[in-house]
Amino acid sequence: MYPRKLTRSVISNPDFPVAVTPKGKIRGLYEEDMYIFRGIRYAVAERFHEPRPVEAWEGSKEAIIYGPVSMEMHTPIAHDEYNVPHYHYIQDEDCQYLNVWTKHINEDAKRPVMVWIHGGGYATGSSIELYAYDGHELAEFGDVVVVSLNHRLNCIGYLDLSAYGEEYRYSGNLGQMDILEALRWIRDNIAAFGGDPGNVTIMGQSGGGGKVNCLLQTPSAKGLFHRAVIQSGLFKGEKDMLPETARKLTAEVLEKLGIAPENVKEIEKIPYYKLARAAQEAQSELSYREHMHIMFAPVKDDDFFMGGGLNNSFIEEHKNVPVLVGSVLGEFDQNYNQVYAPGSKNDWDDAQVDALIRKVYKDRADAVIEAMKQAYPKQKLVDCLYVNKATRAASRDYARKRAEEGCAPAWNWMFNLECPLNSGTIPWHNAEEAYMFHNANYLEASYIPGVSERLQDQMTGAWVAFAADGDPNCAGNPVWPAVTEDNGACMIFDRETRLAYHHDDALMEALPERGVMDNNDRRPVTRFGGGPRQSI
């Protein structure tokens, strides 16, 4: 994705490298011992309709330029470019493209396939949104086939028009259907890229983890994947989008657009930005009226999607899928450290830290301090200000729930490495991606010489081992037992990676409930005005 310092010429010639797929030839590029294919179209779709596989073609298609990514409803804001460098790319509703990194383009290779499903809620992001997503190092380190994909998002991917006609029956889950179509493409084509269609791991972070959670609860996805990874994708207190809410939201959008139910087809032709504007207003006004945070998301229709795994029974179809589920110590609770006071947290003196903890945690302060020392005895006490509860507790509980319901093994982890920015910063939402993609050396806010090399070997090693045979245990890491109904096992990836049991139960208990992003008040979210670019 990003230019790396090259040692050899990159080859992209008419006859090499070419992958021969069942529907036609695809020409990619060969770079530093890696075959890379960018922007392979995996489906076509009309707005609000289900994706269809591509037709066969003559000659060779070029796949050396990324395909466009989904339209987004909002103008992005560059508030976290340093911690989480983005690759902002060209948007289009026509966005069903995927990318492949592989060391083989012959059918005999049969390497494990690791499929990255991007985050950004169900509203933003892409297969190439973050520099951390570049698949070259992961494919190199693990000798695996890495695939990343775009799909429809927000009001294009999750607007439930099912009340207005049978042709829209699944329109509330089109974003998910795109992903399924990509997984079918992988099943039918990945052998030509050296992959084993019988060994596919889906993985995603944040919204991408949420999508994995949903795919695990999607009966028709059966057989399309074999292991699943959820990274910071589960949140305590989050709720499924119910059909009645989805339909209210849709009705609000149609009303704002002035489209009567009998003229619903007009919504297929309306310019995206008009649609997005109406969708935004509908989201925020309905949220206000219903006293809940309503966003476009997969609809629990109990047909295509059976509701998320935290709140519903796990479905039989995917009980045999092993899961790797975890979170990051800080997540949203800070991006920088100056939320509470100027300067670096590591320079604050004991009295200042104590005062801040008491100010933030009030009558829970003593319990938090005690539990923090117990959970993380080698950690600075000040860090308790940044511990995220919503994601950590949800990940832990999800793994245990899978054990309780008799599913295949689930492993639980945390990523706790303090990063160098600002003389020391607790890991933020997205921070672990640099490590499981083996890209820590490329990311300014993440890299610590000596430490990063070992830790990314440990994390990428575990992810690759899990993709290979459904068990993350591998050389170089402590022994890692699956979560049982009562063992509370968790691998803590840090400067000293360790396996712990029930290490932060008391801390989770002591910390107050709060919204996922409540502490995140330093974000200059209005800097560029927010809202869609065209404020018409």
Next chain:
Amino acid sequence: MYPRKLTRSVISNPDFPVAVTPKGKIRGLYEEDMYIFRGIRYAVAERFHEPRPVEAWEGSKEAIIYGPVSMEMHTPIAHDEYNVPHYHYIQDEDCQYLNVWTKHINEDAKRPVMVWIHGGGYATGSSIELYAYDGHELAEFGDVVVVSLNHRLNCIGYLDLSAYGEEYRYSGNLGQMDILEALRWIRDNIAAFGGDPGNVTIMGQSGGGGKVNCLLQTPSAKGLFHRAVIQSGLFKGEKDMLPETARKLTAEVLEKLGIAPENVKEIEKIPYYKLARAAQEAQSELSYREHMHIMFAPVKDDDFFMGGGLNNSFIEEHKNVPVLVGSVLGEFDQNYNQVYAPGSKNDWDDAQVDALIRKVYKDRADAVIEAMKQAYPKQKLVDCLYVNKATRAASRDYARKRAEEGCAPAWNWMFNLECPLNSGTIPWHNAEEAYMFHNANYLEASYIPGVSERLQDQMTGAWVAFAADGDPNCAGNPVWPAVTEDNGACMIFDRETRLAYHHDDALMEALPERGVMDNNDRRPVTRFGGGPRQSI
């Protein structure tokens, strides 16, 4: 700009690195022995009004995230991402930001300052649009201070409202005024970044070269720069934007917006996308009516801007500025080689090549073949299909015209390296940037082991030597005489860099006149629909 493989932790702490400027402290980052400051605001401006310097501030401003780039009127199209990788970034009208790469943050260093002015006509682009623009390697190689800047573009930067009120007197040149304000910021602040405000080189490619051409013809820029580099920025047959045309264009925009002259202030508040839509329509309709290609561009008002140097006398104020001016063998005439036939040009046989040359050049074919052999005896004959005349002839003539008018020396160059894509591709518009920024190792379509290292040392070496003392001669290159009225001297940067005299006069004579982009018919320009995103 792009993540490089790091060998040390990047530092950005509250107290380091901090540059102390006259108006306040600026905190950047320290990466691999380089100080980097991203997104320093150099001015503030209201729409259609002149930029003002920033006010002084207390404490330390952060400069670790790029500032937003100018709004663009069109959705970009990913047709050339492989040859010319882009960094698409967040757009805002509030875009007066610059970036600095330097090895010193003390006043004593006084290094030459090299200021990059981006291309994209006067309509698109940014300081960080292309990966090739990353200043780290150039600053490292040359121990110079590299600055790159954003400024207002298109209908925000060059809409001439001067007929509607004195406050808009210079609004047709606001994009240029932003650049001048950035140069004033450099004059007043660059010492704090180790730069010498008395030794500033402005350089730009394509539209950026055009802007340099304009700055050389801007009397009020006197003293703000001391040397100038124009890369593929001059085109045979291009014309100045005259005040009467600019005013016609503005009247057309106002009419489309339904704004009467007495209500002109309304245009200051209208959403950008409505303005852009009207501006696009006005451009294309007026172009059609006037039988000429009319685009927003600096207005030759004979006050702020005296008209481009190809068509007008050089102004006294900048006759003492040495110039480095050149072009690229292929420019627009191909991005890939399949314009004329499938496969790679280097695999076509002699008969096929001969037939193609005769088809393309008709009764000029024999003369072109003869002149091609004379100009480039070691080059493949097929390459005459891709030689660009409009830019090459203009660069040559510009240098000679400076000699004729008694200006400081001008040096002329070409960049002719065949690049590896498609088994051999003639260098395209932008291809030389990888080499004068010393970034060839990072760019997939450009890098040739052994060849690139030497050639980027030669080119970056010449650029840095020129920045240091106004003469590009340096160790490792052939002796390079300035252009005189009759010597026709040109440095040809290639696998074997050589100095030639009048080498392609006959070829330029033999080639037909044609539009700058006439051969560029393989571009899938309609892939994403063209036009602005919101087609309302």
